[in-house]
Amino acid sequence: MLTFLCKFTVFHFLLISYWLLNYVKSEDKPNIPAIAKYFNTKGRYEEVNPYLTEDILAANGSILQPPSAKCQEMYLTAIIRHGTRYPTTKNIKEMQQLYNIAQHNASGQESWLREIQTQWTMWYTEDMDGRLVQKGVNDLKHLAVRLSKLFPSLISEEKLRGGFIQFITSSKHRCVNSTLSFKAGLTELWAITDKEFDHSVNDALMRFFDQCTRFVEEVDNNPSALSEMDKFKQGPEMRRVQQKIADRLNVSYIKITDDMAEAAFYLCAYEFAIKTVNSPWCRLFDEVDAQVMEYANDLKQFWKRGYGYDINSKSSCILFHDVFSRLDKAANASKSGQQVTEAVTVQIGHAETLLPLLTLLGFFEDSDALTSTNYATQTQRSFRTSHMLPYAANLVLVLYDCGGGDLRLQPLLNEKPVTFPGLTDQRASIPLYEDVREHYRELLQGCDFEAECQLFKSPAEV
Ligand SMILES: *[C@@H]1O[C@H](CO)[C@@H](O)[C@H](O)[C@H]1NC(C)=O
Ligand SMILES: *[C@@H]1O[C@H](CO)[C@@H](O)[C@H](O)[C@H]1NC(C)=O
Ligand SMILES: *[C@@H]1O[C@H](CO)[C@@H](O)[C@H](O)[C@H]1NC(C)=O
Ligand SMILES: *[C@@H]1O[C@H](CO)[C@@H](O)[C@H](O)[C@H]1NC(C)=O
Ligand SMILES: *[C@@H]1O[C@H](CO)[C@@H](O)[C@H](O)[C@H]1NC(C)=O
Numbered sequence: 227m228l229t230f231l232c233k234f235t236v237f238h239f240l241l242i243s244y245w246l247l248n249y250v251k252s253e254d255k256p257n258i259p260a261i262a263k264y265f266n267t268k269g270r271y272e273e274v275n276p277y278l279t280e281d282i283l284a285a286n287g288s289i290l291q292p293p294s295a296k297c298q299e300m301y302l303t304a305i306i307r308h309g310t311r312y313p314t315t316k317n318i319k320e321m322q323q324l325y326n327i328a329q330h331n332a333s334g335q336e337s338w339l340r341e342i343q344t345q346w347t348m349w350y351t352e353d354m355d356g357r358l359v360q361k362g363v364n365d366l367k368h369l370a371v372r373l374s375k376l377f378p379s380l381i382s383e384e385k386l387r388g389g390f391i392q393f394i395t396s397s398k399h400r401c402v403n404s405t406l407s408f409k410a411g412l413t414e415l416w417a418i419t420d421k422e423f424d425h426s427v428n429d430a431l432m433r434f435f436d437q438c439t440r441f442v443e444e445v446d447n448n449p450s451a452l453s454e455m456d457k458f459k460q461g462p463e464m465r466r467v468q469q470k471i472a473d474r475l476n477v478s479y480i481k482i483t484d485d486m487a488e489a490a491f492y493l494c495a496y497e498f499a500i501k502t503v504n505s506p507w508c509r510l511f512d513e514v515d516a517q518v519m520e521y522a523n524d525l526k527q528f529w530k531r532g533y534g535y536d537i538n539s540k541s542s543c544i545l546f547h548d549v550f551s552r553l554d555k556a557a558n559a560s561k562s563g564q565q566v567t568e569a570v571t572v573q574i575g576h577a578e579t580l581l582p583l584l585t586l587l588g589f590f591e592d593s594d595a596l597t598s599t600n601y602a603t604q605t606q607r608s609f610r611t612s613h614m615l616p617y618a619a620n621l622v623l624v625l626y627d628c629g630g631g632d633l634r635l636q637p638l639l640n641e642k643p644v645t646f647p648g649l650t651d652q653r654a655s656i657p658l659y660e661d662v663r664e665h666y667r668e669l670l671q672g673c674d675f676e677a678e679c680q681l682f683k684s685p686a687e688v
Contacts, residue, residue, distance in 0.1 A: 259498055259508040261516035266523040267577045268495040269616040270310070271365060274640050282368050285375035289643055290624075290636070293655040297628040301556035302380045303549055303571040304373065306620040307580055308396075308404040309362030310499045312354035313492060320489035321496075322348055327486065332475035338506035339475070346506060350496075358403040359500050365618040366404045366574075370411030372641065377624065380570050383416040386423065390569040393425035396432035396576060404618075405574045431545055432575035435531075435582065438541035438679035445535055454534075455525040457598035459484040464522060467515045474510055484522075491519045499617065520612055521601050527611050528596045531581040542582035543673035549583075550663070550670060553625055553635070557659055560627050577615045584621065586669065588647035589639070590614060614639070625659060633659040 263273050272278045292299075313321065325348045332339060374381035385391055395405040405425050413423070435441055445451045458464060464484055471490055472482040490510045497505035511519070528534050552571055559566045584590065590608045594600060622638040634656040637644050649657050649665050663670060 257498075257502050257504050259494060259504045261494065261508060261511050261513060262498060264513075264516040264520040264612055265491075265495040265499070265616075266520055266611045267527070267615045267617075268492065268499060269612050270499050271369075271616045271618045271640070274613060274616050274619075275642075278368075282364075283371050283375070285372040285641070287376055290376065291655075292626050292628065292636075293634065294628055297626040297634065299377055299380050299624050300560055300627045301553065301566055301569060301625040302377055302622060303552055303573070304620055304622045305545075305549075305573045305575065305580060305583065306366070306369070306404070306408070307577050307615065307618060308398070308400040308574060309358055309365030309407065310617040311356050311358050311362055311400045312500070313350060313496055314356045315352045317489070317492050318350045318352050318354065320485050321350060321493050324486050324489040324493065327477060327481055328475060331477045331481065334474075334476050336474075336509070338509040341506040356398075356400060358400040358407075361500055361502075362400065362404065362617060363407040363410075366407035367411030367414070369618055369620065370408045371415050373622070374412060374415065376641070380624075381412070383412075383418070385569050386412055386416070387418070387421065390567070391423070392568055392571045393423065393574075394428050394431060394571065395425055395574040396579070397427045397429050398433075398576070401432065401574045401576070402427070405572075408572060408574065431548055432573060432579055434544050434675070435541050435578050438537070438675070439681050440679045441537045441541040443681055444537060445530060451535065452526060452529050454529055454596070454598045455522060458522055458525055458601070461598055463518045463601055467511075467518050470512075470515060471510045487519065488522075491516075517605075518601070520610075521596075521604065524607075524609060524611055525596050525598070527577075527581060527615075528609060531578055532585045532609060533591060533595065537678065539582045539586040540673065540678040541675075542579075542586050543669075543678055544675040545579070545583055546586055546669060546673055547675075549623065550666075553623065553659070556625055557633050560633065561631060577611075577619065580615060580619055580621060581611075584614065584639075586673075587666070589644070591647065616640070626656065635659045635662045 258279075262270065265273070272282075277284055312318075325342075328339070328342050332343070370381075381391070393405050393409065395401045402425075409423055409425070413419075430437060435446070464487070468482045468484065468487050469479055471487055472479045475482070490507055493507035494505060494511065497503050497507060531538050533539070552568065556566045556568070590610070592604070592607045592609055594603070596604055596607065596609060619640055620638075622641075624636045624638070626634045626636065628634055635658075636656045637646060646657065646662060646665060649661065657665075
């Protein structure tokens with residue numbers, strides 16, 4: 227009887243604790259839309275690293291485990307996407323259209339619809355055109371502080387003051403502003419007021435996609451390059467999402483085109499990313515709908531920047547070689563016992579900068595291509611831009627000197643250690659730098675930007 231009573235009580239205690247835990251959890255984060263993890267490149271960095279919602283400056287150095295205590299970090303390069311930004315003019319026009327439909331044509335008793343119709347105002351204006359928002363300034367400031375905590379001997383006041391940290395940026399305003407914000411994160415951390423630090427603008431490196439003629443002609447300006455995405459947007463999964471939105475607004479199906487569905491998704495995503503609010507627009511989607519929207523966007527990125535076409539990744543050859551030549555320089559200096567003149571390189575660009583490079587390096591490749599017809603079999607795909615490319619997404623490569631010519635290279639994506647795809651033997655520890663070079667030997671010997679990007683290869687090369 228006593229044991230029964232005990233079990234009974236323990237059971238109830240567990241039940242109540244479980245209920246409390248969930249209650250507290252959902253009460254804790256009332257501002258996070260249930261669909262926030264499906265926002266593709268419009269997602270918050272915090273959704274990729276949820277511990278940051280508790281402490282935005284949390285950095286846990288114990289995730290870094292060099293093979294021995296002798297290993298010293300000697301060089302680091304970070305390729306970073308700009309922070310949270312406003313929508314582009316094109317997106318703002320579509321958002322305005324959907325707002326008009328919700329305002330004038332929708333009807334219903336739901337409180338979220340009343341909120342859209344009576345309280346929410348269309349505050350986005352076309353002149354905002356993709357500029358960095360205040361949240362984006364903070365994204366980069368906070369990232370700078372966390373990286374300095376993870377790599378205190380490299381991202382240090384002494385190295386910054388000594389001119390050992392180089393900053394390179396795309397010319398786009400949101401990137402330059404992100405670069406200033408990253409620097410401000412460091413100078414505010416160390417209360418540096420007597421000195422300013424330069425950065426250089428380099429579109430050849432950070433916006434290589436604009437300068438690769440073959441990519442521009444065959445993919446970027448070629449409407450048929452995105453035919454898989456177009457077919458998916460006309461297909462049954464997407465049509466269902468559009469109909470559900472129309473039903474929720476009580477408007478006719480023809481009013482909610484795929485563009486209007488996208489505008490609704492953007493409204494939910496931007497209100498959240500910029501203002502951290504769970505806006506009434508989010509109520510137009512359930513989780514199943516959001517997964518379909520996520521796939522449509524992943525299809526776009528896959529065919530436009532990822533594995534869809536070989537030239538997408540090859541357009542980043544120039545950045546690939548730039549990264550390895552900096553690593554080589556640091557490696558050489560260390561081997562010959564000289565001081566490394568550049569200890570840290572911070573390069574700030576776009577999702578369109580990072581994705582081709584990640585693809586060239588072999589990250590997030592699935593066995594099958596993403597197509598208009600295999601949504602159902604791609605639910606476990608690794609190619610998920612929501613995970614890879616939120617605002618302030620970053621690829622960091624850290625070169626360690628472990629003594630006696632033993633150099634190792636640790637890649638981190640969004641502050642989490644990852645392994646170079648295909649270099650599986652090394653899973654237990656950080657790979658030797660020479661093994662990484664060997665792994666990418668063909669690219670290091672070829673991958674010539676000029677040759678890859680010319681529109682017509684000369685007969686000798688065909
Ligand atoms: C840091 O990470 C390690 C390993 O993942 C974990 O055991 C430890 O609790 C973490 N420390 C903090 C302060 O979060
Ligand atoms: C939608 O609203 C607009 C603006 O008020 C109006 O001109 C139009 O007739 C409405 N359409 C429908 C189908 O209600
Ligand atoms: C939906 O719209 C129709 C007219 O277009 C209207 O008669 C009906 O009452 C609306 N339903 C709701 C729930 O508001
Ligand atoms: C950067 O963006 C923020 C937020 O939009 C803005 O307040 C600030 O003026 C911008 N900084 C520069 C240097 O343009
Ligand atoms: C590094 O050293 C190797 C061989 O010693 C040399 O071929 C290469 O050009 C050097 N690279 C750089 C970037 O200094």
